[in-house]
Amino acid sequence: MKKIFITTTALLIACTLSAADLFVSPKGNDRNPGTKDSPKATLTAALRQARELRRLNDESVKGGITIHLEAGDYHLYEPVFIRPEDSGTEASPTVITSDGNAVLNGGVEIRNWKKQGKLWVADVPMFNGRPLDFRQLWINGQKAVRAKDVADFEKMYRIINNDPQNEILWVPAAAVKKIQKARYAEMVLHEMWCVANLRIKSVEIQGDSAAVRFHHPESRIQFEHPWPRPMVTKDGHNSAFYLTNAMELLDEPGEWYHDIESRKIYYYPRKGEKISKAVVPGIETLVWVEGTIDRPVKHIRFDNIAFQYTTWMRPSLQGHVPLQAGMYMTDGYKIRPSMIRKNNHKLDNQGWLGRPASAVVVKAAWDIDFEKCRFQHLGSTGIDYEWATDGGHINGCLFRDIAGNGIVAGSFSPAAHETHLPYDPADRREVCTGLTISNNYINDVTNEDWGTLGICAGYVSDINIEHNEISDVSYSGISLGW
Structure with missing residues (x-):
């Protein structure tokens, strides 16, 4: 009798912990019911169906919801937005999975x-x-x-002088003769630990030198901010640069x-x-996960999904003058007289930062996981746990061919927060806490913005970074702190 009782109980538990399965196919239709034989066409439609199942307390969701993406490309014209109403629970998570051949494609x-x-x-x-x-x-x-003007970066031209008062970089005339009439040429300038993308406004040749001026806002920021500066030395090891984005090149x-x-x-x-x-x-971001600090998104897992083909257009529209780790300055300048901040060093400048775009953004969310996913062919950051996140795993993923950072976690000073001030929010829920980044392969990232990193963590708490293999990065493998 005892054996029969256990078997009966197990059957009852199995029935109680049922799970919902929704199916998506590139050949599907969002008017379909989302079954295996009649799948949806988009992840957005499947998420809405899952949202309704949870809202109505459908019995099928007690053991979780699994959204199965069939193999193929899912072309996006905007990010897939995941909100608090999409949240699962620890006992009933939402899992977005595939056989490894489903691509969220921008x-x-x-x-x-x-x-x-x-x-x-x-x-x-x-x-x-x-x-x-x-x-x-x-x-x-x-x-x-x-x-671009050079095939070998070792042969880049170097600036002659830096003229902040007139907002001019003086360069060899031979470097810019080809692009005098190019309307949208850019200069990529190496500055200590960063590179800046500067849109060229005009080129004026004077003998064997040329005065290069740039568009705003980057011209003002470039010539006002103190660090990192263009290097002008006595031994000729001045900042190197290359030119790009001109038919003449x-x-x-x-x-x-x-x-x-x-x-x-x-x-x-x-x-x-x-x-x-x-x-x-076509787009900058593929998936955007965001709740509020009081209603975070919870218990979502991406499993075996590929994220491919994004861009980042700020350098083309406003230039890109970074401070560090790809975090760009929206303003930065010297101050006179200097100030002394309590428990801080003497400060002679102020600055405020923006954050580069990311293929996947996670904000105000708990236990958002990425397992065995692929982040490839991306125009800025791969994945960014930006703000108010708790828990979460990035495990066993591939990050390859990415223009900027592979993985970013935590605040690097909010946009309105002067970057030299310690970020110590009154509500500690704002801090990225308990994230685990493990067993990932990170290769050929930072291949456009040379001052970015394989893994980059700012103001974080209890983060665990272990057993990641990182190769072919332009600056550093891992940076922790700010």
């Missing part, structure tokens, strides 16, 4: 290439009703090079240029290369 394919001399040219399509601009191109899955195989006015893209193919698939990014 890319737009470029087709109908035509040969034009040494180059290939194609029309850039409209995206979601607007002309498309971008900063990356991938040919056959490999990142192409935005047209498109002269090496593997390079590309987008003519924003004609909406055409040009590519110089590598030897023997044929274009089977060309992709440019």
Whole structure:
């Protein structure tokens, strides 16, 4: 009798802890019921269906909800937004999973290439009703090079002088002769531990030197902020720079240029290369998880999902003058006289920061996990646990071919918080707490913003970073603290 009783109890528990399964397919339809035979088309629609099941206290959700993404590309025109109403519980989490071949994709394919001399040219399509601009191109899955003046970074030109009063960088005339008429050329300037992206406004050649001026707001910020500064030394080891984003610089195989006015893209193919698939990014963020500090999003897990093809357009629109770790300055300047802050050092400058875009953003959320996911071909940060997060695992994931940071966690001073002030909020729930970053492979990140990192954590508490393999980064593997 005892054996029969245990078996009966186990059957009762199994019935009670049932789970809901929802299915999504690139060939589905959002009007479908979300069954395996009649799947939804988008993750957003499946999340809404799951939200309704929880709102109605449906019996099927007691053991959790699993959203199954069938293999294929899920093209996005805006981020998938996950809110407090999507929360699971510890006993009933929401799991978004696939067999490993489902891709949340922010890319737009470029087709109908035509040969034009040494180059290939194609029309850039409209995206979601607007002309498309971008900063990356991938040919056959490999990142192409935005047209620049040097193939070998060891051969970059160096500035001659820095003139903050007139907001001019003096450079060798030979460096800028090609781009005098280029309307959208940029300078990428190496400054100690960062690189700045500066949109060139004008070039004025005077003998063997040239005065280069830049657009605002980056010109003001670049010439007012004290650190990091352009290097001008007595031994000639001045700051190096390269020029990019001009048709005149498109002269090496593997390079590309987008003519924003004609909406055409040009590519110089590598030897023997044929274009089977060309992709440019259409959006900056693929998934946005955000609650409030009193109603956080809880218990969501992404399992075996790929996040691919994003951009970050601020450098094209406003420039990019970073302080450190890709955190860019919105203002920064010297102060006279200096101030002494309580329990702090003598301070001779002030600064305020912005935060680069991320393919996945997590804010005001508890126990949001990413297991065995892939973050690839991204135009800025891979994943960012930005604010008011508690718990969560980033485990067994791949981060590869990312322009900026691989993983970011915690505050680096809120936008309105002067960056030299310690960030010590009265409500400690604001602090990123208890995150575990483990067993990830991080390779070829920081490949555009050289001052970023493999793993970057600011103001955090009880963070655990262990057993991650990091290679091919431009600055540092792991940075902890601010």
